[in-house]
Amino acid sequence: MNAPNLFQYCLHLADNVLILSQRNSEWCGHGPVLEQDIAITNISLDLLGQARNMYQYAAALYNKLSEEEKSAVEFLVPRPWKIFGRELTEDDLAFLRDERQYLNLLLVELPKGDWALTILRQFFFSAFQIIFYQQLQQREDAQLSAIAEKSLKEVAYHLRWSSEWVVRMGDGTDESNRRIRNALDELWSFTGEMFLPSTYELQVADEGFGVNVALLKETWLQKVSEVFAEARLKVPQQDETSGKSWVQSGGKEGSHTEYLGYILTDMQYLQRTFPDSVW
Amino acid sequence: MVVATENMTSSSVEEQKIWQILQEVKDPEIPVLSIVDLGIVRSVHYLPSNSGEPGVSKRDGRGEVTITPTYSGCPAMDVIRMDIRLKLLEHGYKNITVQQSLSPAWTTDWITEEGKRKLKEFGIAPPNPKQQFCTSEMFKEEAVQCPFCNSYHTKQVSRFGSTACKAVYHCDNCKENFDYFKCH
Numbered sequence: 082m083n084a085p086n087l088f089q090y091c092l093h094l095a096d097n098v099l100i101l102s103q104r105n106s107e108w109c110g111h112g113p114v115l116e117q118d119i120a121i122t123n124i125s126l127d128l129l130g131q132a133r134n135m136y137q138y139a140a141a142l143y144n145k146l147s148e149e150e151k152s153a154v155e156f157l158v159p160r161p162w163k164i165f166g167r168e169l170t171e172d173d174l175a176f177l178r179d180e181r182q183y184l185n186l187l188l189v190e191l192p193k194g195d196w197a198l199t200i201l202r203q204f205f206f207s208a209f210q211i212i213f214y215q216q217l218q219q220r221e222d223a224q225l226s227a228i229a230e231k232s233l234k235e236v237a238y239h240l241r242w243s244s245e246w247v248v249r250m251g252d253g254t255d256e257s258n259r260r261i262r263n264a265l266d267e268l269w270s271f272t273g274e275m276f277l278p279s280t281y282e283l284q285v286a287d288e289g290f291g292v293n294v295a296l297l298k299e300t301w302l303q304k305v306s307e308v309f310a311e312a313r314l315k316v317p318q319q320d321e322t323s324g325k326s327w328v329q330s331g332g333k334e335g336s337h338t339e340y341l342g343y344i345l346t347d348m349q350y351l352q353r354t355f356p357d358s359v360w
Numbered sequence: 361m362v363v364a365t366e367n368m369t370s371s372s373v374e375e376q377k378i379w380q381i382l383q384e385v386k387d388p389e390i391p392v393l394s395i396v397d398l399g400i401v402r403s404v405h406y407l408p409s410n411s412g413e414p415g416v417s418k419r420d421g422r423g424e425v426t427i428t429p430t431y432s433g434c435p436a437m438d439v440i441r442m443d444i445r446l447k448l449l450e451h452g453y454k455n456i457t458v459q460q461s462l463s464p465a466w467t468t469d470w471i472t473e474e475g476k477r478k479l480k481e482f483g484i485a486p487p488n489p490k491q492q493f494c495t496s497e498m499f500k501e502e503a504v505q506c507p508f509c510n511s512y513h514t515k516q517v518s519r520f521g522s523t524a525c526k527a528v529y530h531c532d533n534c535k536e537n538f539d540y541f542k543c544h
């Protein structure tokens with residue numbers, strides 16, 4: 082097993098859920114009604130918990146690497162941490178890495194938009210997560226498998242909640258239908274990145290520790306089509322001549338939209354201003 | 361190996377005592393429930409000190425308590441971890457570490473019967489046995505019994521309540537809103 086690859090893989094998985102958690106938490110105090118405000122922030126909390134489990138594991142992996150292996154992932158390690166003179170922790174990974182060191186999907190960093198955009202993104206991501214975690218649970222790595230097992234129950238809830246909202250909005254009023262169609266236009270080209278494996282994902286998958294995301298696309302499309310049928314929404318078609326649709330990508334390698342920098346500025350402010358401070 | 365046998369016996373005696381003490385550690389968000397009622401204590405291991413020197417207590421040994429979170433992001437876990445160590449310290453156990461395990465994942469089926477009774481007394485509907493409702497299927501409603509008047513004429517107000525583990529319901533019979541500890 083290639084430990085530096087596994088470390089990078091865990092960061093990618095952790096970053097996805099941390100950034101989406103941060104985005105969803107922007108609804109705290111701003112939800113359309115109190116119950117839904119609480120719902121989206123609870124989902125946020127679940128995602129944050131999943132992120133913590135992944136970062137803790139990533140930090141533990143890193144601390145056990147040999148010097149040679151450490152230099153292979155030097156580019157991912159938070160620079161300010163080096164002067165602390167102690168082992169790497171989950172907080173260092175979340176609060177002290179720069180934008181280019183973040184490996185999350187572009188989908189999760191996009192601004193929260195209106196309620197339609199937030200719930201449609203959550204639906205796309207939860208529908209992906211549920212099949213992803215089902216596979217990860219069967220893989221070789223004991224800790225990743227345990228995290229997947231734990232997260233699956235939460236994701237089942239997120240998927241159910243977000244599916245219901247997609248139906249409610251798609252099959253609702255003219256206004257709700259217009260909004261969710263706008264959200265669909267906005268988000269669709271960002272969904273393809275979920276199924277475009279990066280080099281490190283493929284390597285970890287080949288070793289039996291990770292999941293080949295390219296193989297999940299069919300199942301995901303099926304789930305989306307089911308819910309869209311009830312929501313009276315159309316799944317965007319692939320381009321007829323090339324057979325492909327345009328996919329926004331780069332996040333998994335650290336090339337992000339301009340939005341990520343702003344989230345990090347907000348989220349990392351305290352640890353950047355008072356490095357290594359604790360509650 | 362007489363020594364080993366003796367050690368094993370006194371170790372399980374101490375473990376029994378620790379389980380008892382853990383009954384006093386409450387869930388910070390549902391203070392009627394102990395962490396044992398909630399089913400989040402997965403194991404207790406204790407190795408008593410056997411130096412035989414005068415003044416060395418059996419409680420000078422080393423212990424490990426393993427807990428599992430209800431939900432990944434449950435903010436109560438850090439508090440519970442600290443409470444476990446403090447409560448055991450009160451009873452003289454100095455060297456206790458608290459480990460977290462994720463697998464097997466916690467389920468509401470691990471809440472004890474005693475725990476379910478206490479929940480109901482507290483005004484929270486206890487979880488139904490785990491069943492088909494823990495799925496991702498849409499618009500499925502669970503029949504939940506009102507903890508106040510026992511009516512099943514209830515409806516869900518919100519799938520998420522004051523904490524991740526609860527949903528909000530309304531009773532059409534006695535008109536009260538109540539929390540439901542949802543099956544998980």
Ligand SMILES: [Zn+2]
Pocket residue numbers: 506507508509510511531532533534535536
């Ligand atoms: Zn009632």
